[in-house]
Amino acid sequence: MTDKAYRTLEIALETGLTRAERELLRDLSRAFSRDDIILECEEDRLLVHLRALDLELFADTVEELARKHGLEGGAPLPCRLTESIERVGSYGIQGRKRDFVDYNKERKVKQRRKKEQARGPYYYAREGSFSRENNPLPLEFTDRIICGDSAKALRELPDNCIDLVFTSPPYNFGLDYRSSPDGVDWPSYFDMLFEIFDECIRVLKFGGRIIVDIQPLYSDYIPSHHIISDFFMRRKLIWKGEICWEKNNYNCKYTAWGSWKSPSSPYLKYTWEFLEIFCKGSLKKEGSAENIDISAEEFKKWVVAKWSIAPERKMEQYGHPAMFPEELAERVIKLFSFQDDVILDPFCGVGTTPAVAGRLHRRYLGIDISREYCEKARQRVESLAAREP
Ligand SMILES: C[S@@+](CC[C@H](N)C(=O)[O-])C[C@H]1O[C@@H](n2cnc3c(N)ncnc32)[C@H](O)[C@@H]1O
CATH class of the missing domain: 3.40.50.150 (Vaccinia Virus protein VP39)
Structure with missing residues (x-):
């Protein structure tokens, strides 16, 4: 690991990794910069440390490597890997990449939710009295x-x-x-x-x-x-x-x-x-x-x-x-x-x-x-x- 900040996802590995899966992860690590993503295999889990990623490119690369290592056709590990990154709901966008770390550092509004509540949404439509029937x-x-x-x-x-x-x-x-x-x-x-x-x-x-x-x-x-x-x-x-x-x-x-x-x-x-x-x-x-x-x-x-x-x-x-x-x-x-x-x-x-x-x-x-x-x-x-x- 480096001293940079990452966002870490954990993928449980119930049965350990096959040789083909290990090779796929090795090739995948080589295909992307360690500044963007680091894949770390442990005995019963895969740790995915994320900083920034072009998710489309990542998914295409996973698919290509899955084919290369005979893991195509919806094999569990490649699918789970892409899906778990896709599921991360909060990120910033820089060009084609998703930023997973520090993307909202620049935010100037403190206590955003409280202020939203105090302001109230759509003030102009509040007295609308439409029938619900x-x-x-x-x-x-x-x-x-x-x-x-x-x-x-x-x-x-x-x-x-x-x-x-x-x-x-x-x-x-x-x-x-x-x-x-x-x-x-x-x-x-x-x-x-x-x-x-x-x-x-x-x-x-x-x-x-x-x-x-x-x-x-x-x-x-x-x-x-x-x-x-x-x-x-x-x-x-x-x-x-x-x-x-x-x-x-x-x-x-x-x-x-x-x-x-x-x-x-x-x-x-x-x-x-x-x-x-x-x-x-x-x-x-x-x-x-x-x-x-x-x-x-x-x-x-x-x-x-x-x-x-x-x-x-x-x-x-x-x-x-x-x-x-x-x-x-x-x-x-x-x-x-x-x-x-x-x-x-x-x-x-x-x-x-x-x-x-x-x-x-x-x-x-x-x-x-x-x-x-x-x-x-x-x-x-x-x-x-x-x-x-
Ligand atoms: C911009 S076009 C709509 C085209 C449509 N979206 C389509 O893809 O075919 C507007 C349409 O409104 C119709 N129109 C104008 N006054 C109307 C009215 N008082 N009642 C019903 N239709 C009217 C016109 O004949 C015209 O076809």
Whole structure:
């Protein structure tokens, strides 16, 4: 051992080590710096002294060495070794490495928990008085695509019957939707949106979530994501957070530089949209363990709230100018809902949300004002449902 500080894990060895296992551990020790990890074998236990580790590289190396020493196919020691390091829940991140020691030395806040309690969370939503009585979605609305204005159509639904609303409303950019104007004056636009969002809040179950994918209109200096978030917070929903959907579309429409090479008014460019996440009444959602379908890998990756997903490439094929990609809907639905939950999209376009929801064994309700989009959505739901997840 060195005089450096390490975090030590202990792996019990019930039967001692085989020769192949010893060789694997020897090779593994050689593959990594002693400044990062030291493996120490004792008679009945393996001590793993950790300082910093690129866990992905470590897991790949273990796998490769397991193959080399004939220990592949889920042999206990290599699996236990990687899993026990993966299970360490608190660490800092430096580039690709996890820091297991002294990563929070820089923390300036003393008595963090006490201060958190004194401040209290989501003060803006505390007087929310939502009914806890949830209702089933009536059969005539289950697994349906409805053509109509959501402001009207949603009034037919009972209170508290939807688990998750996932939607992207028209952004008021002036796009060419088939049956609705996109590009009205801003107060009328937000009035239209908020009438529908009020209905969404009403039909949402206690503990349900509303997730709105929205892009501000930067060229007009309209922070739509803030205006919409402010609306939900005034309605006493809890802001759960925000996901940055990085589209990496560098050929954005607004190519002007503003005041080129001058600080007087440079024009900022963006390649992402926002997903604003709100909860009704509680941050916690009820659901049974057998209805969880997200894998550990997906969970670990997707809770990091910056999602790099390419924009939908088949918009021309579907004849819709502003679809989001299926992968976005898939991540949202698996991360924020259980199988069998009811998913609503009140601006469903050509049915991305309902189609993915159906494929992932959720129930869905999609509404769009355009007959043509609804027809395509129905066809899509059927063809995606036929595909295995
Ligand atoms: C951004 S698009 C949604 C696209 C969708 N996420 C998809 O992937 O296909 C917004 C949709 O809202 C619809 N829309 C506009 N006003 C509406 C209203 N009052 N009620 C229902 N749908 C409306 C438009 O027809 C348009 O398809």
